Amino acid sequence: SYVLTQPPSVSVAPGLTARMTCGGNNIRSKTVHWYQQKPGQAPVLVVYDDSDRPSGIPERFSGSNSGNTATLTINRVEAGDEADYYCQVWDSYDDQVVFGGGTKLTVL
Amino acid sequence: QVQLVESGGGVVRPGTSVRLSCAASGFTFNDSPMNWVRQAPGTGLEWVAFLSNDGSNKFYADSMKGRFTISRDNSKNTLYLQMNKVRPEDTAVYYCARRRGYSPRDAIDVWGQGATVTVSS
Numbered sequence: 057s058y059v060l061t062q063p064p065s066v067s068v069a070p071g072l073t074a075r076m077t078c079g080g081n082n083i084r085s086k087t088v089h090w091y092q093q094k095p096g097q098a099p100v101l102v103v104y105d106d107s108d109r110p111s112g113i114p115e116r117f118s119g120s121n122s123g124n125t126a127t128l129t130i131n132r133v134e135a136g137d138e139a140d141y142y143c144q145v146w147d148s149y150d151d152q153v154v155f156g157g158g159t160k161l162t163v164l
Numbered sequence: 165q166v167q168l169v170e171s172g173g174g175v176v177r178p179g180t181s182v183r184l185s186c187a188a189s190g191f192t193f194n195d196s197p198m199n200w201v202r203q204a205p206g207t208g209l210e211w212v213a214f215l216s217n218d219g220s221n222k223f224y225a226d227s228m229k230g231r232f233t234i235s236r237d238n239s240k241n242t243l244y245l246q247m248n249k250v251r252p253e254d255t256a257v258y259y260c261a262r263r264r265g266y267s268p269r270d271a272i273d274v275w276g277q278g279a280t281v282t283v284s285s
Contacts, residue, residue, distance in 0.1 A: 057226070089271035091209070098259060098278055099201075099209065104271035142209050146269045151223045153199065153211035153268075 058147040060156035067162040074133050076159045078126040078143030086145040088126040090119055093158075094139045102141075103128060130161075138163045166190040168260045168276035175282045179249055184279050186243040186260030191274075194218075194238035197263040199272060200245045202256040212258070213245065214268070223268075250283045257281075 061079040068074040078088060088106050091099040101110050103119035106126065116131045130137055143156040172184040188196070200212040213234040214223040222234055233246040243260055257278040264273035 087269040091272075093209075098275040099272075100275070101264075101271055101273050104264070104273070110273060140208075144209075144271070148268070150226070151268070152225060153201075153214065153223075155201075155209045155211060158208040 057150055057152065058145065058154050060143055060145065060154055062141075062143060062156040062159045064157070065160045065162065067164055068133050069164045070135060071132055074130040074137070074161055076128045076130075076141050076161065078128070078156050079124055080126070080145065081124060083124055083126050083145070084122050086121075086147075088119065088121050089144045090117075090128045091142045091144065092137075092139045093142065099142065133161075133163055135163050137161060166262075166274050168262065168274060170258065170260050170276045170279035173258065173279035173281045175284060176250055177285055178251060178283055181246065181248045182250060182281060184245040184247070184258055184260075184281070186245075186276055188241045188243065188260075188262075191262070193236075193241040197266060197270075198234075198236065198243045199261045199263060200232075200234060200243075201259045201261050201272070201275075202254075203259070203278075204253070204256040210256075214263070215243070217266070247281070250281070252283045255281060255283045 090103040092102045093099040106121040107119040140158045142158045167189045169187045176182045215234045235244045259278045260276040261272040262274040
């Protein structure tokens, strides 16, 4: 089965840039989506189709996908961005939705 | 507004069955593929099952095949998850979630608030 690997945690000071990675074998051949989840809340889609933003998501959020790594980037990080972030793909070989283990973003 | 509301959770005994429901509103339900996703306490998201808009295609996570059944009633704008022979490791918040397009590669763009299922004797 396809595996997505995310670092457990990332820390960044307010106003700086946070980069969260999602590793997978030849992930560039897949379409990657990113979700934000704050404590006690349901996930929210923040980036879809590698790099598109749903309406209402700030332009500070962006995504990229190349080689074996997809990346979610948050520019000018704010305290309100503190959350868990999950990447997700569709594994067409096994017909399964796959989530990464999640990265906890801490705003210092 | 677009909304998904789960119900049917609670405390259940190991080996028994439970059915979750998800009432959809604010969008064309019979045009929307749907998923169930769960999250055990203190852990990450785990996909459970997918059902196409017309009910013709179903996919399940390997660990849940044979025990869980996803279904829908488009006349009632409702999605279901039948969970049989539940185990303590099925304890989780179960989210009903809409896929934003027909392709399996499409993202999940709408989530319910979740229904908690606790499996305990």
